[in-house]
Amino acid sequence: MVKRERLGVILSESRLPELIASLTETYRIFGPSKKDDGESFAAIHKSEELALDYGNTKMSPKGFFFPQTESLMWYDSADKKAKQDKPEVQPTLLFGLRPCDALAISYLDKVFLSNEPQDPYYRQRREATKIVCLACNSPSPTCFCTTVGCGPDSEKGADIMMYKLNDRYLMKALTPGGEEIFTNIDVETEPATSQDIVEKDDLVNKACQMVKRFVDIDEFKEKLNNFQGPWWEKLAQKCLGCGICTYFCPTCHCFDVTDEVVKQSGRRVRTWDSCMYPLFTLHASGHNPRPGIKERMRQRIMHKFNYAVEYYGETFCVGCGRCIIHCPVNIDIRQIIMDIAEER
Amino acid sequence: MKRAEHEIRSNVGKLLKQKKIDVFIGYEKGTLPLRTSPCFVSSEKEARKLIWNSFCTNNLAVYLPHIMSRVKNKRSTRVGIICKGCDSRSLVELIKEKQLTRDQIYIIGISCSGMVDYKRILSQVNSDEVIGVDETADEITVRSKEGERVFSKEENLCEPCRTCKHAVPTVYDMLIRTAQQPRQATTSDSTVHDFLMKPREERWQILEQELGQCIRCYACRNACPNCYCKECFAEQTKPRWFGVTTDLTDIIFYHTIRIFHQAGRCVDCGACVRACPMNINLRLFTRMLVDEVKERFGYEPGVAPEELQPLATYSAKDKQDFMIEPE
Numbered sequence: 197m198v199k200r201e202r203l204g205v206i207l208s209e210s211r212l213p214e215l216i217a218s219l220t221e222t223y224r225i226f227g228p229s230k231k232d233d234g235e236s237f238a239a240i241h242k243s244e245e246l247a248l249d250y251g252n253t254k255m256s257p258k259g260f261f262f263p264q265t266e267s268l269m270w271y272d273s274a275d276k277k278a279k280q281d282k283p284e285v286q287p288t289l290l291f292g293l294r295p296c297d298a299l300a301i302s303y304l305d306k307v308f309l310s311n312e313p314q315d316p317y318y319r320q321r322r323e324a325t326k327i328v329c330l331a332c333n334s335p336s337p338t339c340f341c342t343t344v345g346c347g348p349d350s351e352k353g354a355d356i357m358m359y360k361l362n363d364r365y366l367m368k369a370l371t372p373g374g375e376e377i378f379t380n381i382d383v384e385t386e387p388a389t390s391q392d393i394v395e396k397d398d399l400v401n402k403a404c405q406m407v408k409r410f411v412d413i414d415e416f417k418e419k420l421n422n423f424q425g426p427w428w429e430k431l432a433q434k435c436l437g438c439g440i441c442t443y444f445c446p447t448c449h450c451f452d453v454t455d456e457v458v459k460q461s462g463r464r465v466r467t468w469d470s471c472m473y474p475l476f477t478l479h480a481s482g483h484n485p486r487p488g489i490k491e492r493m494r495q496r497i498m499h500k501f502n503y504a505v506e507y508y509g510e511t512f513c514v515g516c517g518r519c520i521i522h523c524p525v526n527i528d529i530r531q532i533i534m535d536i537a538e539e540r
Numbered sequence: 541m542k543r544a545e546h547e548i549r550s551n552v553g554k555l556l557k558q559k560k561i562d563v564f565i566g567y568e569k570g571t572l573p574l575r576t577s578p579c580f581v582s583s584e585k586e587a588r589k590l591i592w593n594s595f596c597t598n599n600l601a602v603y604l605p606h607i608m609s610r611v612k613n614k615r616s617t618r619v620g621i622i623c624k625g626c627d628s629r630s631l632v633e634l635i636k637e638k639q640l641t642r643d644q645i646y647i648i649g650i651s652c653s654g655m656v657d658y659k660r661i662l663s664q665v666n667s668d669e670v671i672g673v674d675e676t677a678d679e680i681t682v683r684s685k686e687g688e689r690v691f692s693k694e695e696n697l698c699e700p701c702r703t704c705k706h707a708v709p710t711v712y713d714m715l716i717r718t719a720q721q722p723r724q725a726t727t728s729d730s731t732v733h734d735f736l737m738k739p740r741e742e743r744w745q746i747l748e749q750e751l752g753q754c755i756r757c758y759a760c761r762n763a764c765p766n767c768y769c770k771e772c773f774a775e776q777t778k779p780r781w782f783g784v785t786t787d788l789t790d791i792i793f794y795h796t797i798r799i800f801h802q803a804g805r806c807v808d809c810g811a812c813v814r815a816c817p818m819n820i821n822l823r824l825f826t827r828m829l830v831d832e833v834k835e836r837f838g839y840e841p842g843v844a845p846e847e848l849q850p851l852a853t854y855s856a857k858d859k860q861d862f863m864i865e866p867e
């Protein structure tokens with residue numbers, strides 16, 4: 197058991213193997229994997245498999261709770277019964293998640309869990325999972341978390357927060373879930389001192405300076421109250437209408453439900469959907485309130501920066517930069533924000 | 541490169557000023573190093589942001605069917621566009637398929653010396669540290685916090701450029717030559733041949749491994765100028781031709797049909813491969829079609845504007861050995 201300390205505890209990097217070994221006794225661990233230089237989260241059994249100096253994963257971690265393809269139930273009209281696939285509910289740890297992704301998960305929690313009825317599929321996986329978040333010491337050039345209310349040391353969504361200080365980790369339990377992890381493990385730590393906190397703050401400051409704050413986000417949000425703004429047409433002109441920006445986004449959560457029926461039996465599946473697609477909100481009549489790329493682009497930006505603020509009090513962009521990196525025509529959401537903010 | 545860029549700017553500026561075109565589709569500076577971005581300019585002033593370098597990879601022909609289907613006055617609207625060899629081949633096919641008429645477009649062709657694959661270069665440096673990039677006739681210099689690194693263009697070309705035999709546009713209204721020689725590949729591509737030589741199980745494994753990573757973002761389809769259908773089979777619901785999931789059967793179905801729809805039409809520009817965020821080697825499959833069509837019908841898409849498309853015509857000499865007689 198790791199004792200609770202006011203300022204957190206210090207774990208020497210040389211004890212990381214022990215920490216992981218101890219954690220694996222209680223939890224399944226997923227972390228940034230050495231196999232692909234931290235491009236993805238994979239099952240971790242030993243600390244050597246971890247690539248904790250990674251930037252961020254290619255795909256966001258939302259698939260852990262909200263997989264791209266999910267069978268909701270199987271049915272057969274002959275016996276009039278439906279069967280459900282049981283999602284795995286083993287205690288799980290996401291280890292070394294970046295702060296933006298942890299924040300994004302807290303937003304997904306709001307979408308899937310804050311209103312009745314809750315989403316039972318999401319809930320089962322989510323409740324079994326705890327998040328150990330690793331603060332960023334060297335953000336990427338595409339990161340803009342500090343502009344959208346997140347940051348390299350953002351704690352929301354994390355059960356435990358970890359900071360890498362040279363050859364030591366500063367760890368803090370932030371939630372009862374985090375405390376529980378600490379009681380479940382057996383590894384030698386020391387109480388953190390105020391000197392450690394100064395060191396941490398210094399690193400966080402440096403990291404924050406590396407993330408450019410490029411625009412007054414409030415001015416941009418204000419402009420969005422004009423649904424008919426003249427900018428949409430031009431902004432959407434080069435967009436190809438693919439699913440990349442929404443599928444890579446850690447906060448996008450739209451899905452479609454389809455019945456696959458062969459004769460009398462079938463399954464109901466849930467799959468990711470995207471507002472950039474032509475089938476999104478297509479009515480049975482053939483009418484689509486978002487008939488073209490302009491309206492679809494508007495939906496994506498408005499949902500993140502306007503509607504979500506209204507529904508959940510949060511901006512549904514955490515500044516991870518994934519949509520910027522992968523857009524095939526280099527549409528940059530930072531540029532969109534600037535262009536709209538500066539429009540007179 | 542700089543001279544070509546200057547020529548593009550001044551010519552586009554003139555064309556817009558003289559109202560010979562209403563809008564021009566070209567490239568502007570990207571927001572990330574080693575990237576460019578398609579752009580639409582409609583004034584002489586805006587034309588100054590046009591650029592030209594070895595990262596102008598997007599096939600801009602993809603925008604034309606869409607623009608043409610939206611303009612109100614089809615007769616009088618004229619769109620200018622910059623075309624590399626492969627982009628012009630796409631235009632030729634679009635014209636043959638009656639998505640455009642030749643006089644609706646003004647083509648500034650650029651004799652192309654091959655495009656550089658930015659992903660390949662980024663995979664060799666710490667991409668987070670890159671500050672800027674410069675280029676000369678044969679080299680790319682990447683400046684980063686760790687210092688400078690020089691890459692040979694030849695070694696970092698986009699795959700289709702390695703074997704490109706038509707780098708000078710096959711249609712144009714004005715041709716701009718860069719300081720470099722246009723690319724003229726002498727070798728042909730052995731990837732398909734190598735693939736076919738492998739035992740069946742191994743081929744299946746490769747197929748599974750490549751396509752198994754697909755996330756069905758449809759960027760490959762949407763980046764392709766040939767995929768202009770108002771309603772793609774992938775989105776039809778009455779009937780729904782195949783499932784919506786990322787199960788391998790659904791993914792393979794999507795790719796098989798999409799690739800078959802490219803038969804005799806794919807110009808091997810590589811737009812689909814470059815758009816794919818999962819770096820799936822789609823060209824392995826499209827390339828096979830290109831070879832097959834050439835072998836069976838002697839047709840190379842986009843090369844000769846007068847030639848009829850093999851699937852839109854009939855010749856008694858067409859090979860028929862693919863037909864299977866019922867026993």
Ligand code: SF4
Pocket residue numbers: 434435436437438439440441442472522523524525526527
């Ligand atoms: S990734 Fe880029 S091209 Fe694709 S839908 Fe998003 S903005 Fe458009």
Ligand code: SF4
Pocket residue numbers: 441444445446447448500512513514515516517518519520529
């Ligand atoms: S909109 Fe882009 S930058 Fe913002 S959270 Fe989504 S993927 Fe990240």
Ligand code: SF4
Pocket residue numbers: 442447448449450469470471472495496497499500
């Ligand atoms: S509507 Fe669009 S932006 Fe909003 S969550 Fe869905 S896919 Fe993402």
Ligand code: SF4
Pocket residue numbers: 624625626627652653654655698700701702704705706707708723808809
């Ligand atoms: S395929 Fe040919 S024309 Fe196209 S970019 Fe490559 S070398 Fe240029």
Ligand code: SF4
Pocket residue numbers: 753754755756757758759760761815816817818819820822
């Ligand atoms: S671009 Fe790549 S990931 Fe997206 S649908 Fe095509 S093959 Fe799949």
